[in-house]
Structure formats: C-alpha cells, structure tokens
C-alpha cells in the first residue's frame with residue numbers, strides 16, 4: 244500500500260447526555276478523525292484524545308500538531324506492507340500515543356480492506372460476539388444515577404460501572420446495592436484519591452465490586468501496589484498503562500489484578516495487542532475501555548475486543564447511548580442479552596457516512612507529499 248495523502252479533520256458532536264468524571268463534565272465532543280488515502284482502499288482512524296489534557300497529556304490540538312508535523316510526514320509516500328510498520332516509522336516521536344494510534348489504526352483499517360478480511364481477523368481475534376458493559380458518569384443527583392442504571396440494565400448490559408470521587412462514592416454504592424444486590428458492579432475514580440485515603444478506600448470492599456478502576460495517581464504503579472495489598476477488591480489500571488512494559492511492571496509489582504486496554508492510550512493496535520498478550524500470559528483478564536468514541540473508534544474497539552483474553556465486559560456500548568446519529572452505518576447495536584455481534588465484512592465492517600462527516604467538520608487539512 245502506498246500512502247498518497249492523509250486528511251486530518253476535526254468534527255464536533257454533541258453527546259446525547261453529558262458525561263462527567265472526577266476530572267470534569269463533557270457535553271460536546273471535539274474529535275479528530277484521520278483518513279489515509281492509499282493507492283488501494285482508504286483507511287479511517289479516530290483519535291481518542293480529549294478536548295483538554297485532563298485524562299492524559301494529549302488533547303485534540305496536540306494530536307493535530309503531532310500528526311501534521313511528524314506522523315503524517317513519516318507515512319506519506321511510503322510503501323507499507325503491514326500496518327505494524329507504523330510503530331517503527333513513528334519511533335523517533337516520544338509519547339503522542341493517541342495521535343499515533345489514530346494513524347496506525349487507519350492503516351490497519353486500510354490493510355484489512357486491501358486483504359479483504361475483517362479487521363478483527365487481521366488482528367488475531369477469535370471471539371464472535373463481545374460482552375458489553377456501560378460506564379455511567381456522575382449525575383446531578385443520586386436519583387438520576389439510579390434511573391440511568393435501571394435503563395441500562397433493562398437494555399441488557401452485563402456490567403454497570405459508575406464513576407466515583409470523594410463525595411460521590413460510599414453513599415452512591417450503598418443505594419445501588421440496596422436496590423440491586425447482585426448486579427456486576429464496578430467503579431472508576433480516574434485518579435480522584437490519594438493513599439492517605441486508604442481507610443476510606445477500604446470501605447469500598449463492602450460492596451462486592453468487580454473492580455476499582457484507577458483509584459490513585461494517573462501515572463502510578465507503586466502506590467497502587469501498596470493499596471492493592473490492603474484491599475479485597477481488585478484494582479484495575481487504566482490511565483497508568485501506556486504499553487506492554489507498563490503492564491508487566493504493574494503486574495510484577497502487584498499493582499492491579501485487571502487491566503483496561505484502550506487502543507488509543509497505548510498508541511495503536513500493535514501495542515494494544517502486546518499489552519493483551521502480557522496480561523494473557525500472566526493470567527490477568529483484560530477488557531476494552533472507551534473514550535466516548537464515534538462509530539469509527541467504536542468499530543476499532545469491537546475488533547480489538549475479539550482477542551481471546553478480553554473476557555470481561557468492556558465499555559464498548561451502543562452508538563445511541565452517545566449520539567443522535569452516528570457517523571457509521573449501521574450504528575453499533577447491543578443485543579437484549581448485552582452482546583455486540585462482530586461484523587463479518589472486510590475491514591472495520593461498518594460504512595462511513597461521508598456526507599454527515601462533512602457536515603460535522605469544523606476544520607480540515609489534506610496532507611500530501
């Protein structure tokens with residue numbers, strides 16, 4: 244495949260319902276999409292960087308800069324046999340993983356189409372359907388949260404994850420467990436606590452949580468390992484895992500018992516697969532995290548989730564939970580049993596709604612060599 248041009252674009256899409264974490268509330272997404280035009284098919288990638296550098300150091304603007312200045316020039320004009328070659332081509336650039344991930348994943352998308360195989364098969368996936376959970380943000384009231392949980396349970400989702408922070412935790416868990424003693428429940432703090440709050444965090448053990456996601460600092464394994472020794476509940480790391488070496492270090496230290504893999508956070512499908520493999524060998528289950536993606540990123544998350552060690556329900560849920568109209572068709576749907584059926588068509592398996600994307604575009608740049 245010869246890379247002939249790359250289109251960078253920013254689209255804006257309002258969320259159906261605001262999404263609030265311990266670091267803030269999002270009502271409208273700014274999303275960077277990348278199209279790689281080859282001498283064959285066209286590959287699409289979605290950058291999962293947020294509007295602000297609050298989840299990670301990256302943002303839509305830093306990803307645009309890194310892609311325009313370094314990543315696109317590294318690909319343009321190159322003849323690429325396998326998308327995995329992008330890792331070496333981007334090798335000089337430190338960090339900027341979400342930007343790298345969008346570009347590498349677009350190449351995988353193009354490669355799968357060129358080879359006429361489903362993307363998930365090209366990645367080595369084996370699962371035909373993937374179990375789905377939901378991530379429910381902090382709401383305006385406890386009642387509003389309980390209503391949301393009710394809706395998602397009725398829709399069939401197999402695991403409820405609630406966002407938490409000091410002041411939105413024990414009381415919330417108590418109310419949830421009073422109403423639903425048996426559901427699979429987990430929480431995600433997005434680094435809202437410190438080790439000084441260990442006595443408070445130990446109280447989480449009373450709620451039979453499947454996991455506590457990233458309770459401490461975003462870049463930490465060491466203190467998570469100290470915390471994990473004091474907890475009955477499993478810690479799951481999200482923010483802190485940037486690649487397979489982090490996964491191995493965290494597991495050897497005993498910093499977590501579960502890993503959330505986000506393909507953008509680790510820099511693309513190659514590294515995501517490597518993290519998956521490290522955890523698999525260690526007997527540690529993984530699941531696929533979400534970043535409020537459009538259907539493009541969502542279709543890539545579905546493909547990744549077919550790898551054999553993705554055994555826990557992920558945060559990959561139906562398009563309609565986020566968007567009035569998704570930018571792919573068909574929209575991603577979840578069965579009443581809480582599964583997404585993996586598409587069998589070549590490539591990502593969902594069509595791009597080019598006209599809609601054009602309408603949502605606020606900024607666009609075509610890069611060629």
Ligand code: OSB
Pocket residue numbers: 264298377378431433481532533534535536558
């Ligand atoms: O920590 O998993 C997280 C969204 C934005 C940033 C961080 C996270 C999340 C989510 C949303 O939990 C998952 C989804 O896409 O539904």
Ligand code: MG
Pocket residue numbers: 431433456457481482503532
């Ligand atoms: Mg998380």
